[in-house]
Amino acid sequence: MWRNDTSIPFSLSDIIDLMTKPSESLPIIDEQKIGAHLKFHGLSGPEIDAELVDIEKSGGLPAEILRWWRGDAHTHSAESTREGFNYPEGLYHYEEILYYYEMLGLDFVCFTEHASLPQSPCVQEPTSAISQSLLEHTKRIHNLRKELSGKYRCLPFAGVEANIMYEGEKPRIDIPDEVLAELDFVIASRHRVPEEKRTELGDIRESLSSAIVNPYVNVIGHPDRDIQTKTEDPRAAEAYWQMWKELLGEMRLKNKAFEINLKAQPDPKLVQMAADMGVKFFLNFDAHEFNQFLNYGDPSSITTEQRKADAQKYAWASGSASEDDLSDLAIYKEEKLAQGPGVIPILRLTRWIKYLETIGVDPRQVVNSSRENFLAFLHGNSETQTA
Ligand SMILES: [Zn+2]
Ligand SMILES: [Zn+2]
Numbered sequence: 120m121w122r123n124d125t126s127i128p129f130s131l132s133d134i135i136d137l138m139t140k141p142s143e144s145l146p147i148i149d150e151q152k153i154g155a156h157l158k159f160h161g162l163s164g165p166e167i168d169a170e171l172v173d174i175e176k177s178g179g180l181p182a183e184i185l186r187w188w189r190g191d192a193h194t195h196s197a198e199s200t201r202e203g204f205n206y207p208e209g210l211y212h213y214e215e216i217l218y219y220y221e222m223l224g225l226d227f228v229c230f231t232e233h234a235s236l237p238q239s240p241c242v243q244e245p246t247s248a249i250s251q252s253l254l255e256h257t258k259r260i261h262n263l264r265k266e267l268s269g270k271y272r273c274l275p276f277a278g279v280e281a282n283i284m285y286e287g288e289k290p291r292i293d294i295p296d297e298v299l300a301e302l303d304f305v306i307a308s309r310h311r312v313p314e315e316k317r318t319e320l321g322d323i324r325e326s327l328s329s330a331i332v333n334p335y336v337n338v339i340g341h342p343d344r345d346i347q348t349k350t351e352d353p354r355a356a357e358a359y360w361q362m363w364k365e366l367l368g369e370m371r372l373k374n375k376a377f378e379i380n381l382k383a384q385p386d387p388k389l390v391q392m393a394a395d396m397g398v399k400f401f402l403n404f405d406a407h408e409f410n411q412f413l414n415y416g417d418p419s420s421i422t423t424e425q426r427k428a429d430a431q432k433y434a435w436a437s438g439s440a441s442e443d444d445l446s447d448l449a450i451y452k453e454e455k456l457a458q459g460p461g462v463i464p465i466l467r468l469t470r471w472i473k474y475l476e477t478i479g480v481d482p483r484q485v486v487n488s489s490r491e492n493f494l495a496f497l498h499g500n501s502e503t504q505t506a
Contacts, residue, residue: 179224278304308340
């Protein structure tokens with residue numbers, strides 16, 4: 120079953136014209152090169168509907184998927200890289216990503232840029248370069264949304280993926296409230312919490328809890344990443360699940376959503392617990408590159424070309440890329456889209472949707488199942504902030 124509205128009114132050049140700041144040094148790839156290659160290559164089997172092989176011809180994702188996933192609320196653009204900052208996170212510009220999602224049939228995308236480095240988070244002052252770039256990013260997105268509203272399907276929102284961290288003995292997130300207050304959407308995630316002792320259950324609980332009670336936080340990103348229990352010890356397992364029972368209770372109370380992150384997937388048992396307790400969900404892609412899953416988890420499959428591209432990405436991120444590096448990177452971007460963007464995430468999405476159906480979750484419990492649902496959730500959260 121396919122969407123009826125196969126017309127795609129959105130043109131990449133329309134958006135480029137609307138941008139208030141010229142794109143950075145990495146060139147924007149040609150519209151045809153995004154649309155023409157939006158195909159699902161080399162996949163078969165019972166899980167993939169035969170019609171799912173050509174998104175372009177079909178005018179978007181199947182209605183069964185769009186009923187649950189009508190927008191992505193965790194996407195990193197090239198803004199996450201911040202040239203000169205030396206850490207390549209996102210590779211694609213707003214324009215390219217919006218166009219890509221428009222083609223999939225989505226109604227919105229939330230650009231959730233990284234704050235301080237996920238590998239070594241540190242507290243940001245409102246005047247720091249990172250805080251200022253987030254504010255600038257927000258202004259650009261808001262202008263763009265105003266221009267696109269009423270004309271196009273896929274609208275952009277401005278967000279951040281803030282790091283949950285410790286400042287001395289106190290858990291907090293790295294971005295100050297003044298900045299968070301300006302953004303549409305805040306994800307708080309645990310990446311690497313410095314100091315080994317912070318991996319103890321008590322610290323994990325305390326750090327997650329501090330993000331849950333923060334009035335500006337909307338969702339806990341990949342909540343159980345790196346902490347999923349595999350213990351045989353029944354007492355340790357009991358303590359682990361008890362911790363989650365309490366945290367999920369707090370999330371329910373504070374209206375904080377639980378992210379089913381397609382890159383760092385949660386334990387299905389935890390998702391069932393959250394569902395039973397009435398916690399809301401996000402189903403999020405967490406895209407950095409649109410091919411990011413091709414080599415995922417298998418270092419032996421990384422090719423020489425990939426290594427070269429990685430070196431170029433670092434050169435670009437540190438602001439030292441040559442003209443040749445940049446044109447190679449532009450080719451790399453095009454080729455990655457041609458290889459079948461989003462194949463694995465869409466497969467994972469299909470599996471999660473089936474799982475959520477099995478455990479009795481309604482699409483309305485998934486915040487990004489529609490733009491209206493997403494806006495209502497944000498509105499509810501901002502009322503909590505001012506209460
Ligand atoms: Zn993350
Ligand atoms: Zn992320």
